[in-house]
Amino acid sequence: MVLRATGKAGSPFAAVLGRRPVRTISASGAAAYLGEAMRDVAIVATAQSPALRKEERRNEVEILMPVIHELRENAKLDQDDIGFTVSGSCDYLQGQPFAFVTALDAIGPWPPIDESHVEMDGAWALYEAWVRLQHGDIDTALVYSFGKSSPGDIRRILTLQLDPYYLVPMWPDPVALAALQARALLESDGVSEKDMAEVVARSRKHAKDNPNAQLKGDVDVDQLLNEPMYLSPLRKHDCPPITDGAAAVILAAGDKAREITDRPAWIRGIDHRIEPHSLGVRDLTDSPSTRKAGEVAGVGSGKVDVAELYAPFSHQEIILRRALGLGDGVNVNPSGGALAANAVMVAGLLRVIEAAQRIMDGSADRAVAHATSGPALQQNLVAVLEGE
Amino acid sequence: MAERVAITGVGQTKYDTKRADVSIAGLCREAAVRALEDASVTWNDIDAVVIGKAPDMFEGVVMPELYLADAMGATGKPMMRVHTAGSVGGSTALVAAGLVKAGIHKRVLTMAFEKQSESDAMWALAMRIPFQPALVAGAGGYFAPHIRAYIRRSNAPDHIGILVAVKDRQNALKNPYAHLHLEDISYEKVAESMMIWDPLRYLESCPSSDGACAMVVAAEDSVSGDRAPAWFAGTAMRSEATQFAGRDQVNPQAGKDCAKEVYRQAGISDPRREIDAAEIYVPFSWYEPMWMENLFFAPEGEGWKMTDSGATAIDGDMPINPSGGVLSSNPIGASGMIRYAEAAMQIRGQAGEHQIDGVRTAMGHAYGGGAQFYSMCILTKDKP
């Protein structure tokens, strides 16, 4: 049941309904957010595979299966208890059309299930599940995502995301485009290569506590700065590793969420925005789509304890922090982030999972999760998670 | 009950083997602009964009929503990309409708496309998995054995497939957007066409088309345009696995479950009597009688009798695919959305020469993969 309140979020009407108004989506242009009282939806269980440089033994179904089993066990739910199932993946990673089709075998979709798939990062699958739960007829949703970046040449594959007529013939790969962005940032105001190295050092340090991370350890900033250039101004450590992996979450609404876990990670706001594709019309030193999504999701309306940002390149974390207005007091990427493990198509959903984990284990009360897609942060999703 | 959702605008491109006159973005924009015009709205009135298409390998563009953001007027807005195999055109429309139903957006533009001429669809469909010989010859080769099983199971006479092919190709002559306009189509022509994937003949199979279809879906308080909208009275998706022990590949359970669910939502108990027209995903002739049974228009084993008696003809009591259907135009990713759009056009009285009189309830249907993914809607003239 979706109850609607007219007026702004936090209006007395919304309060009377006993529902926390979730800031959602504005209309295009200048209009303010609609101020609906959305249904309370929370992340109640998560699971992820280890991040591996090259998983050569198991195929996608076999990577996914134990993750799904662990997830359902965590929530004490069977597939029959799930109202909606949705996944995010990319055929081109596997080099086969309809790659997501066989992945469904890992779920055991029998009797037939209400199911959908986005050819996007799993974070957008989670968004679709959140929307589906707003319809009010079901209380639970399962979201999964898988991606092996190792079977093909991930840089060539992601280059095919570009305009096929004007850009692809030049083969500017995602690392080259990120370098272009990093250069623009370094040439702008007050960002130095040292700042980028500090992002890397912190990521490696945080990843030490993450059993699922790939790159971890204590590294010295000066040491990092002595490394040779890779694609100037990026050094190799400014770039993400190549990772195979899978992840999944269960969402539940209202009392169902409280029934499943003592401390659900409530989604207080979620939004995503896309920017123009043509790099020439974007200010690469900024991320206006992240800022807008953050505003709609309500990032600024409370203190942020933890932020998990999908910044595959070190300098992008700096851009994202600024766009979201995250100050020094925010613990950014306690998991190590995408510099520690970057299973393409999964890494965005993993940011939501890592943020949610910290709410669920009580170490944070309010967390921000971010996911990105496309060259140089073209498309961005922001979610605000809270404990009760 | 969640928000009511209506289709307020539809737009289609001319479907053709090769639309060399437009880029991928140009093709998509052609459909989108027509949908906006039909709904009497501008790009600024759109809150979000949801696009869909079948495998990216059909054009060689990975996750093309990124490249299409500008052309789809999506910059600064939320944009999503759905992919559920052949059912994607339908699922994409349902994801868009779902955003409005949830009360998140007022107006969403949804668009699905395929520009198969920019790659090789048969190539893209050939799995080329190592360690196994390539035996399945495209989609026709995949579905032909299941058609044979249907014929055996129902004891249907051989000519049923030919009747469907003739009917849909004749209907296509009334649809200016249809890819195939075979003026001299006849029973003999179809019967004599080459048996490509025995028991499927060349003229019993869908073409490979370039094309796009778009729709504007809106909340009750944001309905616009000169024409009355088509209301979603029921929406459902269902999936099962591609292959499993004991799977009924002729009359799949997921399809039956999906149909039951949309009928339940729309309050339909006798679909053949209560639905006035249906646009059903029939890429190969025999799938018409097969789906008649799967959708409960006919008892099991008797779907072919509907075709045989002329019930599914444009002047029959249960008109199926008055637009000419997938058999006449098949831009794969868009084909499902075209079914929804054509159903909406019947409700809204804008189907021109292939308009059926007095349509108040219409069905849109799409299926995909190895017939394990389903997406369906019931549209009505009256507000549900």
Place this chain on the structure above:
Amino acid sequence: MPERGEGTIVERPLRLDYDYTAGLAQSRFLKGIAQKKILGERCPKCGKVYVGSRGSCPTDGVATDGGEVDLPHKGTLTTFCVVNVPFAGQSVECPYASGYILLDGADIPLMGLIQEIPHDQVRMGLRVEAVWEDEVGPTLQSIKYWKPTGEPDADYETYKMHL
């Protein structure tokens, strides 16, 4: 409809190479094939015997590790199609008959080529057996094709639930 001009299509071939991971279950199956064995795997939950699975029982979503079944090289052709037109990436010459072969004791059919019988005599329920290549390896191509065994056709009732 607006007037349509002529466009130009420029060919831009692109090449991507992939390492294919067969996975645990398929590797076990293919290793069996390399020894001229067709190994089925039982689902520990529903007990169905899967052949050449991608790793899971698709209805239960669990690994098919409930026991190996050394299947006979003989089965029933449940349904088939005769392909008369060549397609990209095809591995056999047209026309050819290919279909689903349900091995005795298996619960899921294998895809295979039907030969040593005229195409117009291929039929549902035909009993067939594997004809192996002289040199076998970890690929399904080790089975050259399937030929009629000469046994009477299987009764429709025995395989109709596999259609």
